Amino acid sequence: MKCTFYICCDCGTAASPTSFVNPVGLPPTEYQKKKVAKHTSPSALEAGYHSVFLDPTQYDDLGASAFEHGAFEIEEYPPGRTRINRLWPSGSIIGITYDNCVPLSFGETVKQVLLTNSSSIHWFPVASPMVNSMRCKQCGSFLFE
Numbered sequence: 696m697k698c699t700f701y702i703c704c705d706c707g708t709a710a711s712p713t714s715f716v717n718p719v720g721l722p723p724t725e726y727q728k729k730k731v732a733k734h735t736s737p738s739a740l741e742a743g744y745h746s747v748f749l750d751p752t753q754y755d756d757l758g759a760s761a762f763e764h765g766a767f768e769i770e771e772y773p774p775g776r777t778r779i780n781r782l783w784p785s786g787s788i789i790g791i792t793y794d795n796c797v798p799l800s801f802g803e804t805v806k807q808v809l810l811t812n813s814s815s816i817h818w819f820p821v822a823s824p825m826v827n828s829m830r831c832k833q834c835g836s837f838l839f840e
Contacts, residue, residue, distance in 0.1 A: 698771045701782075703831035703838050707767035710833075716813045719759040730817035734790075746792040746802055746819045757785060758818045761805040766831070766838040768806075781807040782826055784839055790820025 702710070723731065733741075735751035748754060765781030772778070783805045790802040802820030809815040829838045 702767040706833040734819040
């Protein structure tokens, strides 16, 4: 069973200030190029769960904002596996999530995944209406104030 908790940007950055490399501006790997195409091209829709940015030209800017200002989402899976993501609410609708090519929801939050692997990190839009009301597990403040 997965356990998820959240840490605000300040607490997360203080705990591990140099653990992650900002991927924006670095040459993308082949894996990252595929993920950019997947999340910026509606023509890349495929079976399954998939999200696409409405404006592909915002991909790098939204990724930079998520990296600089995003809260940390910590997903713990047994036995002892942890995945660290970042969430950043953009303040407007930035994408659409599809399920088997059928529009499912609008996304206003950027989710950055695979932060611990600089050659795989990428991001996509998600619907996360509760993110502004979530609190930091460490300091108790709202993730985004």
